[in-house]
Amino acid sequence: MSNDRLIYLPLGGAGEIGMNCYVYGYGPRDRERLIVVDLGVAFPDMDTSPGVDLIFPDIQWLADRRDRIEAIFITHAHEDHVGALGHLWDRLRAPVYARQFTAMNAVRKMEEQGADPANVHVVGKWPETVTAGPFTVGFLPVSHSIPESSALVIDTPEGRVIHTGDFKIDHMPGVGEPFDRELFAQVSKDGVRALVCDSTNVFSPHEGRSESTVGPEIARLVAEQPGMVVATTFASNVARVRTLAQAGIASGRSVCLLGRAMRRMIETSVQAGVLSDFPSTISPEDAREVPRESLMLIVTGSQGERRAASAQLARGKYLGLTMAEGDTFLFSSKTIPGNERGVIRVMNQFSEMGVDVVDDDNGRYHVSGHANRPDLLAMHELTRPQMVVPMHGEHRHLREHVKLATANGRDGVLAPNGTCISLSGNKPEVVEYVETGRTYLDGSVRIGAMDGVVRDRIRMALNGHVVVTLIMDEDDTPLGDPWVELMGLPEKGVSGASLTEVMEADLGQFLQRADDKTLLDDDKLDTGLRRVARQVAVTEIGRKPEVTVVVSRLS
């Protein structure tokens, strides 16, 4: 019997929605040849990652085994699947494979970070395949909310694995290939060892609806509006952007695309040949001359992002265009959990302008790009895998998806990030736990989520920051009183006196009473001054600030 084994290891995306990165390996233990599927980002928030620009999966495990990586496959061009490629490629240095439109986006990601785009290779759809070490991989078209999304058919010496990527079952997706049940049944007919499957919508109980259902509703809404209509959706949802544009044209409006991502995605789609009948649009300059009742803007910023076109319009103007009483703003999108505050802020700003805001209205103007619970079950039944490995989801999604699979008589395995699974036996088996985590892109620097940098920022935000400065003379006595600078703290405490002055007075007293052992020892001084500063803060303002003590010794 062979010592070789087939392993699966999620490094990101199995334990959160976002920053997808999955590894497959085949070979003798600890000498498996590896392929990587997707290199995505997640987005920071003020609660857990203030100041951070992007979040990557920690790929140290892969980087340590760089010589064993045969290839990187990108399933589709969403940021949570391709966004980290340019940033992380240099640590992996393997050839990158994707279909045309996805590859064009991957090339841009490489170029933006100074990585050589020649490492990105275009692959046609199934039955075309790429051989990468012991793996042969093909791109099987699926419907999703961006063109050219693909499941991967991964043939291994142990049999076939289907990695769904993000998908929904949509027979009329508008742009991009319809979901092809026949094709999935056909590639599965000789047996599927494992279905590694999207779990995002496992809690959505009803069969998913087609992208084609929102078109008529949007057309009706746009036609009924008396003023200017502004609509937002994800720029990458090219089918939706086209639907919106068509609704604008059908109602006799000129259509203008606003926001760099919006224009770029449409251009790339046309260049890649996945979009051929997009209505003609006008420039922002020309839009300014069009009567508002004859104008429709399609803008970035469906999640209330502060710098996007929607938020700028909500604050006043964008490229000279403004919204006014009687206009309508449509969110043809869902608010991703965690983004509610930003979206609501934008809605209220529009309300203050007298703009009518229409949201997705329980699915009338938006449908999800992910397979709902019955659709997941349909996928299980189409492919009839020996085992189901849920991915793309928080822990609760993965767990629920395992329950769904086992309730229907299949082996399911719960494999959050870092769980290395052997797919070789009759049942999936956990063979190892690998350390995983998050890497932050912070300005131009990468830092570990556990490095303490972001923890200190959160502490300063919650507690404020006191800086105590002290000069010690050549003879190790304090030269004058210590100085206090406050940041993020109230000027006055409950006594009514200046917090700085009370703190400086108490610190001065502490120094007067301090013995030589304290005065000679920087650590003791630091501890003592910090304690006094905190005591004053607790008494005066009822909180314990962060304290930085700077002792300068003249010598």
Add this chain to the structure above:
Amino acid sequence: MSNDRLIYLPLGGAGEIGMNCYVYGYGPRDRERLIVVDLGVAFPDMDTSPGVDLIFPDIQWLADRRDRIEAIFITHAHEDHVGALGHLWDRLRAPVYARQFTAMNAVRKMEEQGADPANVHVVGKWPETVTAGPFTVGFLPVSHSIPESSALVIDTPEGRVIHTGDFKIDHMPGVGEPFDRELFAQVSKDGVRALVCDSTNVFSPHEGRSESTVGPEIARLVAEQPGMVVATTFASNVARVRTLAQAGIASGRSVCLLGRAMRRMIETSVQAGVLSDFPSTISPEDAREVPRESLMLIVTGSQGERRAASAQLARGKYLGLTMAEGDTFLFSSKTIPGNERGVIRVMNQFSEMGVDVVDDDNGRYHVSGHANRPDLLAMHELTRPQMVVPMHGEHRHLREHVKLATANGRDGVLAPNGTCISLSGNKPEVVEYVETGRTYLDGSVRIGAMDGVVRDRIRMALNGHVVVTLIMDEDDTPLGDPWVELMGLPEKGVSGASLTEVMEADLGQFLQRADDKTLLDDDKLDTGLRRVARQVAVTEIGRKPEVTVVVSRLS
């Protein structure tokens, strides 16, 4: 004709959900006698108010007119209506009126902040009334998600005003009075000048459901669970807590209440006589001895609050009680927008323990306490007011509620916080805009939202903080090199060198080149050092930190 006028002025709650505070006045212009309705809080978040403990409306306008305030009325005991009473009463010093249960909560709020609880007076329900200057005020029972909620019937020389407070139309609320259509019709039959009306659920299109509908669903769910059941809801939703407890008892479980607020609310309800048939409960100590399949816990923390019982159970244990595989956790509650991240965190922590999490499942296990759109219209029709003044809502809610009123042939007026409205004429008229805002309780100190304190905290969280220390000798030359301390910033930049060292070197060079004019001028030194520190940061780490410069001059 009289020079007297009837005015309405919202200071909080009309422009946000929370921190409710409304003023009515009657008399000659700028000499109106005033009453205040509700003194509530709002809750901070990391995005806009990190480190803040509570948010109050800015009541400076009221405090400046303290001698004109006749009384303060509290409609019900939710935190966003009574939570600021103890904190702000000292600045207003008027008698406080509320019904029994609400008054007991108001007394506690006063006591907690050292205000004299003898200022709180209990009033019976309508037809009992209180006369306060030119106003006569009665408490008209309404159904809501806390016992004894009341609308106010405010009789003025200009006629009757109905201030709904929070309400829903529920004929079987379980605990507390059912909504009494007859009574509302009766108090309105001689004409209502203005209906000042809750707007929270104006975007909910369907008629609201009764609290009584969730009981059977919860009972079925709890009975079906094989392990321990833990349920959370707002502690103040006494009817729901009772429903949950009854479901526990009905399924043969012992019931234990966890969380201080949960136990206190039930005790107060029993004492106030609004709750008479609450099932007997056991202590946490006894609960530890009960087999888990025979136990139900009802806990605080429906919003994922980090210190609440639910979050503590999710992290491990609470009072010796733990959750385990096969147990069930029920959110019999809705997640308030903005709290999603915290709730999802708790859900995933439970998932990791193997606990099944059940959420409100589109209303199966939870109903709202607020009137939906058709119910608002029903209230308009019951009271047939001359004008509708929407309150309790963000700007978009108020605006939509005005549209609803006008579409149905009534005068509606959009009056966000600070909009002083005259209700005296045939139509509502804006007579003045008053400066309003937010006051933060920050530790033990109150600070204005615009004081810059919180802005600095947000900046430190987003940008990190650099402290530059420099000692200048008696002859105004730098004594040694400047020192740099970093907080919330990476240790190394793109050059691979220590950020502190690169910064100190560049700052040292700057000082060597600085002319006397710079060295003698603290402002110039500060500006120069700050600029150099930021330049280094931009080059090395790609971000502009906050910089504090401390120059000490020996003299």
